[in-house]
Amino acid sequence: MSETNPTLLVVGAVLPNGSRTDILVEGGRILRTGTGLTAAGATVIDADGLTALPGLVDLHTHLREPGFEQSETVLTGSRAAALGGFTAVHAMANTSPVADTAGVVEQVASLGVRHGYATVRPIGAVTVGLEGQRLSEIGAMAQSRAKVSVFSDDGKCVHDALLMRRALEYVKTFDGVIAQHAQEPRLTEGAQMNEGALSGELGLAGWPAVAEESIIARDVLLAEHVGARLHICHVSTAGSVDVIRWAKARGIQVTAEATPHHLLLTEDLVRSYDSRYKVNPPLRRSEDVLALREGLADGTIDIVATDHAPHPVEAKECAWAEAAFGMVGLESALSVVQAAVVDSGQLGWADVARVLSAAPAAIGRLSGYAAPFAEGTIANFTLYDPAVRRSFGLEHLAGKGVNTPYLDLELPGRVVATIHDGYATVLDGALVDSSVVAASAVAASALVATRAAVARG
Numbered sequence: 001m002s003e004t005n006p007t008l009l010v011v012g013a014v015l016p017n018g019s020r021t022d023i024l025v026e027g028g029r030i031l032r033t034g035t036g037l038t039a040a041g042a043t044v045i046d047a048d049g050l051t052a053l054p055g056l057v058d059l060h061t062h063l064r065e066p067g068f069e070q071s072e073t074v075l076t077g078s079r080a081a082a083l084g085g086f087t088a089v090h091a092m093a094n095t096s097p098v099a100d101t102a103g104v105v106e107q108v109a110s111l112g113v114r115h116g117y118a119t120v121r122p123i124g125a126v127t128v129g130l131e132g133q134r135l136s137e138i139g140a141m142a143q144s145r146a147k148v149s150v151f152s153d154d155g156k157c158v159h160d161a162l163l164m165r166r167a168l169e170y171v172k173t174f175d176g177v178i179a180q181h182a183q184e185p186r187l188t189e190g191a192q193m194n195e196g197a198l199s200g201e202l203g204l205a206g207w208p209a210v211a212e213e214s215i216i217a218r219d220v221l222l223a224e225h226v227g228a229r230l231h232i233c234h235v236s237t238a239g240s241v242d243v244i245r246w247a248k249a250r251g252i253q254v255t256a257e258a259t260p261h262h263l264l265l266t267e268d269l270v271r272s273y274d275s276r277y278k279v280n281p282p283l284r285r286s287e288d289v290l291a292l293r294e295g296l297a298d299g300t301i302d303i304v305a306t307d308h309a310p311h312p313v314e315a316k317e318c319a320w321a322e323a324a325f326g327m328v329g330l331e332s333a334l335s336v337v338q339a340a341v342v343d344s345g346q347l348g349w350a351d352v353a354r355v356l357s358a359a360p361a362a363i364g365r366l367s368g369y370a371a372p373f374a375e376g377t378i379a380n381f382t383l384y385d386p387a388v389r390r391s392f393g394l395e396h397l398a399g400k401g402v403n404t405p406y407l408d409l410e411l412p413g414r415v416v417a418t419i420h421d422g423y424a425t426v427l428d429g430a431l432v433d434s435s436v437v438a439a440s441a442v443a444a445s446a447l448v449a450t451r452a453a454v455a456r457g
Helices: 074-083 102-115 138-143 161-172 197-202 209-226 238-249 260-264 267-272 286-298 333-342 349-363 434-443 445-456
Strands: 007-014 020-026 029-034 043-046 051-054 056-061 086-091 119-122 177-180 229-232 254-258 381-391 410-420 423-427
Touching: 007 051, 051 349, 056 074, 056 333, 056 349, 074 086, 074 102, 074 410, 074 423, 086 381, 086 410, 102 119, 102 138, 138 161, 161 177, 161 209, 161 229, 177 209, 197 267, 209 229, 209 238, 238 254, 238 286, 254 286, 254 349, 260 286, 260 333, 286 333, 333 349, 333 381, 333 410
Parallel strands: 007 043, 056 086, 086 119, 177 229, 229 254
Antiparallel strands: 007 020, 020 029, 051 381, 381 410, 410 423
């Protein structure tokens, strides 16, 4: 395969609508689709039995760099993304230094371009240092080369109502969005798991659902008052789904995400005191899981986002109370979504394409994902085999974090190939050599520049 001008021919893939097609990629773009295509010298990918999905987009990823490279880096995190079928990720701001200036977000974005495994879009902090005291350089980050459009203090809630209002007013001026980590801090001091009968039985401090729901209720009303866009991170309770459903019926500009783990796992796993299941927000009741699935199916919840949160081994292999919150999720997301809502019949593959690609791209104002597989568009897609089943193991992880809650769990499906900006980052279920991908990233710089120009309007 040429590193500067690769030609790829995908044969016999099944599109999300169920139709079969060949896909010819040349010069980084989809040249033609149809049946019976040929191309001399092309790298041929036999996609018989594989589902072709548009490149997955994660609106909620923790890449940890700069400052916490022992947990993850832009390179290792984007490798994990590629192995999971993602071609773009949005990197959260809780780094060190915090991504609250134009310089830091530009650094993160440039690292993504250099490594080439996925497009990396930085998310800017809402407040300086994530401290919730004063607004960060929102305008400078929006006007920087990184063109930040999403701002979040994720990991911490913007709990001051006046500050939240001001942030919403600010981003409205350029059609940005505030992504809120909905957690009333006074109601969750020392909290370790979902509050309920099980937390009492296990002797762990409870994390009440109302701590999430009250912040969402406040913020949708603020968004309505200001007329700005609001996004709710990692929704986890049935009550939150109800509040968001009410807000949408009222015409408020609110979008919401659910994580794969909140769609599949329940608080019962905490009985083991295995800190792999310690996450923020916590795993909830089975009733909440069902409500999240229903909300995703009826459009109340707009997207699935991983909240990929890698930690060093020592931060998780310790007593529950001392363990860090968080799970890795990029490599397993598509399989978990299939297990939770596709195999149950609640979502079809066209819905998966919407909640894992088109909708998150639209919320993050990421261009090039509105018309996947259209001739002439930049080639970002993944080939997925939904028929296989595998025992999920450490060998299926590509990032630094091994804190997966799915270890040894049988999951459906496997990403066979990922194409990012016209270049293969995964082939035959394995990552393409980093030197090849890096060279491809340089060769694709013109496409990146084109995408940035389109984003500027």
